Amino acid sequence: MATVELLFSALPEHVRTARLVAAAVARRAGVDEAVLDEVRLAVGEACSRAVSLHAGQGISTPVKVILTEDEKKFSIEVADDAPHPVVAVATAGSAGAAASAARSASGGAPAVAGPDEGEDDMGLAVISGLVDDVEVTAGEFGGLIRMSWPTTVPPVVS
Numbered sequence: 001m002a003t004v005e006l007l008f009s010a011l012p013e014h015v016r017t018a019r020l021v022a023a024a025v026a027r028r029a030g031v032d033e034a035v036l037d038e039v040r041l042a043v044g045e046a047c048s049r050a051v052s053l054h055a056g057q058g059i060s061t062p063v064k065v066i067l068t069e070d071e072k073k074f075s076i077e078v079a080d081d082a083p084h085p086v087v088a089v090a091t092a093g094s095a096g097a098a099a100s101a102a103r104s105a106s107g108g109a110p111a112v113a114g115p116d117e118g119e120d121d122m123g124l125a126v127i128s129g130l131v132d133d134v135e136v137t138a139g140e141f142g143g144l145i146r147m148s149w150p151t152t153v154p155p156v157v158s
Helices: 012-029 033-056 095-105 117-130
Strands: 002-008 063-069 073-080 088-090 133-139 142-150
Touching: 002 012, 012 033, 012 063, 012 073, 033 063, 033 073, 033 117, 033 142, 117 133
Parallel strands: none
Antiparallel strands: 002 063, 063 073, 073 142, 088 133, 133 142
């Protein structure tokens, strides 16, 4: 199991770098070429969401991206350090359900309060449309989006 860890300052200009690294590692891990655009877009959405949460709450810690290749799947985790008022969990392609689950747990209040709440929900909806296997968690110490794709070809060995 190979792992790549990327930490970047929570600035929008670094999201592109995260997307490029994710696509390169996914290709090397054996993710089907037809899916690489989805990997890039999903990572871009997840990283943009993390950058936005950090900026909106004045958090200076870096955004963390962990890329892991296994024999049969390639996984990406994007972590933010922004406190979320409610713990929400969504799995297996139901990222859009994360907001609903969080609203239910909080009696109808949004999972991520603030002016970017609609953008946050939209980003999660885009991710859930791109990734079949996704898990979103959020709590008082930050949030995490886990995404994975099957590998269909043997990994590139150099």
